[in-house]
Amino acid sequence: MPEPQPGPGEIRIRIIAAGVNPMDWKIRSGYIRELPLPTIMGLDVAGLVDAVGQGETSFQRGDQVFAKVSIGQGGYAEYTVVNPAQVAQKPRSIGFIESAAIPTAGLAAWQSLFDIAGLERGQSVLIHGAAGGVGTLAVQFARWKGAYVIGTASSKNAEFLKSIGSDEVIDYRNQRFEEIVSNLDVVLDTIGGDTFERSWGVLKPGGFLVSTVASIPEGVPQKYGVRAKTLMTQADGRELTQIAAIIDEQKIKPIVTTVLPLIEAQKAHEMSESRHARGKIVLRVAEDPK
Numbered sequence: 001m002p003e004p005q006p007g008p009g010e011i012r013i014r015i016i017a018a019g020v021n022p023m024d025w026k027i028r029s030g031y032i033r034e035l036p037l038p039t040i041m042g043l044d045v046a047g048l049v050d051a052v053g054q055g056e057t058s059f060q061r062g063d064q065v066f067a068k069v070s071i072g073q074g075g076y077a078e079y080t081v082v083n084p085a086q087v088a089q090k091p092r093s094i095g096f097i098e099s100a101a102i103p104t105a106g107l108a109a110w111q112s113l114f115d116i117a118g119l120e121r122g123q124s125v126l127i128h129g130a131a132g133g134v135g136t137l138a139v140q141f142a143r144w145k146g147a148y149v150i151g152t153a154s155s156k157n158a159e160f161l162k163s164i165g166s167d168e169v170i171d172y173r174n175q176r177f178e179e180i181v182s183n184l185d186v187v188l189d190t191i192g193g194d195t196f197e198r199s200w201g202v203l204k205p206g207g208f209l210v211s212t213v214a215s216i217p218e219g220v221p222q223k224y225g226v227r228a229k230t231l232m233t234q235a236d237g238r239e240l241t242q243i244a245a246i247i248d249e250q251k252i253k254p255i256v257t258t259v260l261p262l263i264e265a266q267k268a269h270e271m272s273e274s275r276h277a278r279g280k281i282v283l284r285v286a287e288d289p290k
């Protein structure tokens, strides 16, 4: 592919690391019909600003940044050109690999819990898929906010989830969460299907069900007296800046369990497609400049 050049008001990032998300293998498998082809996969990047378009003043060459990029803009590449509004200075206390684990999963968790559901201190939240990319950050954000956090995961992840801030962990393979919890303020569903459908009844009146995967069936929230929304994660540099600050305060940390070179992207997809990866998988695109 030709080296992309930033237009007026754009910046070019030299990518050091690219986060892997389930959306990547969904795109690769052909789920997105309107995808421009050929396309470059990857939604999350961390790297260095290496060229700045005319009129752009918020970033300079050499800035160490992270960003959620749009579908087709390409994290699995040496360079990407982005709108600076999508970009933030990466957390100072962590490297490029860990920074690349944050954008999509972090923004999904942040926007679900705070922008959509309005989770507050003292409220209760059930997080389905707590050991995944979105879940491990959602658990930590909710705990940081001062909420009571319940996560669902298989038993092998129970102790790990308690160590990052889950007050309770429900083993979804052997327990039915709706028989254990009730009257909750918020449910964050990252699983869908039967898990989503069984979640309505555990909310208190006025509670909020946010799903990253399921559409909200018409009339059902009204039937249960609750609110509901399907997340569409927005790229947002300001929110990434807020997340970076909390990371630098050592309040939360991205959980990266696998780092692979870009050439092993296929293996990374196979791991993600298993739907049982813990935390995040990150591709190393270039050597860390330090």
Ligand SMILES: NC(=O)c1ccc[n+]([C@@H]2O[C@H](COP(=O)([O-])OP(=O)(O)OC[C@H]3O[C@@H](n4cnc5c(N)ncnc54)[C@H](OP(=O)(O)O)[C@@H]3O)[C@@H](O)[C@H]2O)c1
Binding pocket: 021, 022, 023, 104, 105, 108, 128, 129, 130, 131, 132, 133, 134, 135, 152, 153, 154, 155, 157, 172, 190, 191, 195, 211, 212, 213, 230, 231, 232, 233, 272, 275, 276, 277, 278, 279
């Ligand atoms: N709408 C949006 O804007 C948006 C944004 C981000 C993500 N998403 C979607 O949200 C979903 C989750 O993303 P992710 O990055 O967190 O995925 P992920 O990292 O691949 O999630 C894997 C985790 O799911 C857990 N899991 C699997 N089946 C489960 C079940 N039945 N109950 C509870 N936990 C279960 C696994 O835990 P165990 O190994 O313990 O089973 C594993 O840790 C994906 O479908 C993704 O495409 C949507």
